[in-house]
Amino acid sequence: MSWITNFLTSSLGKKLVMSLTGLFLIIFLVVHLAGNLQLLFDDGGEAFNIYAHMMSTDPLISVVAYGLYFFILLHIVQGILIAFQNRGARKVKYAMSNRKSNTFASRNMMLLGLLIFFFLAVHMGDFWYKMKFTNELDMVTYAGYDAAVRDLYTRVNAAFQEWWIVLIYIIGLIALALHLWHGFQSAFQTLGLNHKKYTPIIQGLGKIYSIVIPIGFAIIPLYYFFVK
Amino acid sequence: MKLKLKIWRQKNQNSRGGFSNYTVEASPEMSFLEMLDVLNQQLIENKEEPVAFEHDCREGICGTCSMVINGQPHGPMGLTTTCQLHMRHYKDGDTIVIEPFRANSFPVIKDLVVDRASFDRIIEAGGFISVNTGQAPDGNTIPIEQDEAKKSFDAAACIGCGACVAACPNSSAMLFTAAKVAHLGHLPQGQVEQSKRVKRMIAQMDKEGFGNCSNTYACEAECPKGISVANIAKMNRAYFSAVVSTDEK
Ligand code: HEM
Ligand code: SF4
Ligand code: FES
Numbered sequence: 001m002s003w004i005t006n007f008l009t010s011s012l013g014k015k016l017v018m019s020l021t022g023l024f025l026i027i028f029l030v031v032h033l034a035g036n037l038q039l040l041f042d043d044g045g046e047a048f049n050i051y052a053h054m055m056s057t058d059p060l061i062s063v064v065a066y067g068l069y070f071f072i073l074l075h076i077v078q079g080i081l082i083a084f085q086n087r088g089a090r091k092v093k094y095a096m097s098n099r100k101s102n103t104f105a106s107r108n109m110m111l112l113g114l115l116i117f118f119f120l121a122v123h124m125g126d127f128w129y130k131m132k133f134t135n136e137l138d139m140v141t142y143a144g145y146d147a148a149v150r151d152l153y154t155r156v157n158a159a160f161q162e163w164w165i166v167l168i169y170i171i172g173l174i175a176l177a178l179h180l181w182h183g184f185q186s187a188f189q190t191l192g193l194n195h196k197k198y199t200p201i202i203q204g205l206g207k208i209y210s211i212v213i214p215i216g217f218a219i220i221p222l223y224y225f226f227v228k
Numbered sequence: 229m230k231l232k233l234k235i236w237r238q239k240n241q242n243s244r245g246g247f248s249n250y251t252v253e254a255s256p257e258m259s260f261l262e263m264l265d266v267l268n269q270q271l272i273e274n275k276e277e278p279v280a281f282e283h284d285c286r287e288g289i290c291g292t293c294s295m296v297i298n299g300q301p302h303g304p305m306g307l308t309t310t311c312q313l314h315m316r317h318y319k320d321g322d323t324i325v326i327e328p329f330r331a332n333s334f335p336v337i338k339d340l341v342v343d344r345a346s347f348d349r350i351i352e353a354g355g356f357i358s359v360n361t362g363q364a365p366d367g368n369t370i371p372i373e374q375d376e377a378k379k380s381f382d383a384a385a386c387i388g389c390g391a392c393v394a395a396c397p398n399s400s401a402m403l404f405t406a407a408k409v410a411h412l413g414h415l416p417q418g419q420v421e422q423s424k425r426v427k428r429m430i431a432q433m434d435k436e437g438f439g440n441c442s443n444t445y446a447c448e449a450e451c452p453k454g455i456s457v458a459n460i461a462k463m464n465r466a467y468f469s470a471v472v473s474t475d476e477k
Contacts, residue, residue: 003477011400011440012430012467082440086398089439091332095236095247096325098299098395101449106442107397186443192465194458 014082019190021075022183026209028068033216040223045153046142053149056131076117083110105182112179119172126159127152160224169221173214180210229254229320233267235279236327238336241343245336247325256316260303261286261293263315280339286311288452291387294394295340296327301391301450309389309452329390331399333436344390346436347404353432354425355408361417370416380414383407385453392447392455398439403447405433406459409466423470430467 007013035055038048055061105112130136137150159165184206188194193202231252238245252270254263261283268278282292293310297303303313318324326340334342361367372380386407393401409426412418418425441460448457 003471006477007471010430011434011438012464013471015440015464016468082442086400086439086442089332089399089437090330092330092336094296094299094330095327096296096299101300101395102397102444102446106444109442182443189443189457189461190441190464192461192463192468194461196458199458 014078015190017074017078018082019187021071021078022187024068024071025075026180026184026187029213033213036220037216039153039156039220045151045157048156049140049149049151049153050142050145052131052152053147072120076113079110079113103182105178106186109179109182112175115175116172116179119168119175122165122168123172126165127155130155157224157228160221160228163225166221166225170218173218176217177210177214180213181207184209229256229315229318231263231315231318232321232323234323234325235339236336237277237279237339238328239338241335241337254315256314258315259286259311260297260313260315261311280337280341282341283311288312289387291389294329294342294344294390296329296394298325301329301394302389302452306449307452307454309387312452329394331390331393331438333399333401333438334390334393342390344388346438347388347390347401349436350401350405350429350432351408354421354428355412357412357417358421359417367417372415376414380411383410383414383455383459386411386451386455387453389452391450391452393438395446395450396439396441397444397446398442400441400447401433401436401438402441402460402463403451403455403457405429406457406463407455409463410459413462413466422466423474424476426463426466427470427474427476430463 008017035051036048038051039045041047055065099107131150131152137152137155139148140151141148185199185203188199188202193199231254233250233252234247235250236245237248250267250271252263252267254266258266261281264279264281271278282294284290284292286293288309288311291309294301295310297310297313302308302310303317305313305317328334328336328340329342333346334344337343384407386404388404390404392403393399396403409422409429412425413422443457443460445457448455
């Protein structure tokens with residue numbers, strides 16, 4: 001084996017992959033939320049549709065998007081493999097085990113991840129797939145923008161009138177919040193960043209992030225369901 | 229005080245094992261191991277097989293007294309080994325469940341005794357300094373800053389008991405390995421071999437079949453010597469740089 005495969009198959013190499021892909025997803029979520037909050041504008045979807053058009057046609061963004069798909073798959077596959085390996089490291093279980101020394105989230109990263117994945121499948125199937133691979137969405141034009149763009153806004157609006165879609169979003173976002181409650185600080189510890197100077201700051205930021213970002217995302221379906 | 233005990237009994241590595249119930253009359257000033265001694269005396273008098281458990285120093289420094297007491301390695305008290313745990317923390321009539329440390333890499337030899345040779349092999353892989361560093365006076369001739377000496381000393385407090393592995397939901401040995409790496413790595417004598425040491429010890433740790441670290445920090449919570457998970461971060465850092473700086477694969 002070369003040193004690279006040796007490294008990537010070592011326990012720490014695998015964890016480095018989890019940490020870096022996780023941090024990439026953390027950054028992505030901020031950008032994604034910033035874009036989606038345009039759904040709260042009262043402009044009949046103009047800003048959002050033009051933004052969505054730009055996101056799916058800009059070549060640079062496409063490259064980043066394929067990177068994103070790859071990283072999320074890597075994170076999922078690696079996460080599941082690690083979780084099974086970890087479970088297998090104790091074949092005979094304890095009859096009694098103390099649950100106070102660690103958190104629910106830290107023990108259930110795979111379960112939380114799978115809930116996120118289930119949400120993602122619904123989410124991408126509904127919007128991303130329809131936007132990219134079908135002609136189900138109508139084309140609309142806006143004054144001041146030269147290309148005709150797909151009307152994703154109307155699809156979003158329709159989806160968020162369904163209570164079960166809204167519910168799947170809320171469950172997915174709660175799972176995300178818990179996943180990141182542990183995952184945010186964990187990613188830095190894995191990278192080797194732990195010092196009494198800045199670790200409390202990272203932990204604080206992690207808690208803020210894991211609450212604010214999921215709430216930010218949750219506002220959108222809730223607003224469409226209850227207000228619009 | 230009268231106690232009900234539920235203890236894991238297992239004849240040898242290959243037999244199945246299961247819990248047996250006992251009652252024992254203990255007094256609050258006894259240590260946990262002394263309470264087990266009383267039980268064993270009772271069993272011997274009844275011509276039954278005494279419960280095998282490991283112990284040596286009985287003063288919290290050797291790390292042999294491994295057992296999981298009501299779901300916690302070394303019992304309920306923080307920073308306390310089983311031998312230093314006292315019965316005054318229990319009430320008359322309590323039921324206490326006692327199991328061996330559980331991990332594939334710590335196979336049960338008999339009853340509560342597990343084989344922790346996997347730790348020895350991690351040490352053999354790199355937890356040493358290859359050159360003769362002399363006697364204590366020689367050590368004192370090398371000036372070491374107070375804070376570095378303290379970090380090394382804090383890590384050196386690890387008694388290799390394995391409670392970190394026993395507590396970890398993944399049976400990971402990261403806290404133990406990190407403590408050994410930090411203990412030697414903070415000293416000038418240990419610095420020279422640090423990169424190779426980190427790489428080899430982690431390779432051995434993986435080979436032994438311990439799980440991966442999920443940063444649950446159960447190890448730190450249960451460690452009787454208060455070894456900090458900051459040592460794990462330090463080892464990760466050292467490992468990543470060793471991967472790209474050592475010549476060996
Ligand atoms: C937007 C979605 C996601 C984000 C932002 C995210 C982020 C993170 C972060 C930061 C970590 C910590 C890495 C470390 O401990 O070093 C992590 C760990 C983990 N993630 Fe995710 N994740 C996401 C989705 C998923 C999904 C869909 C799964 C599917 C199974 C998953 C499974 C896991 C697992 C099992 C771990 C624990 C790895 C370990 O402790 O060794 N994640 N995630
Ligand atoms: S790190 Fe703590 S729990 Fe682990 S072997 Fe050392 S002393 Fe025991
Ligand atoms: S018997 Fe030595 S630490 Fe408990």
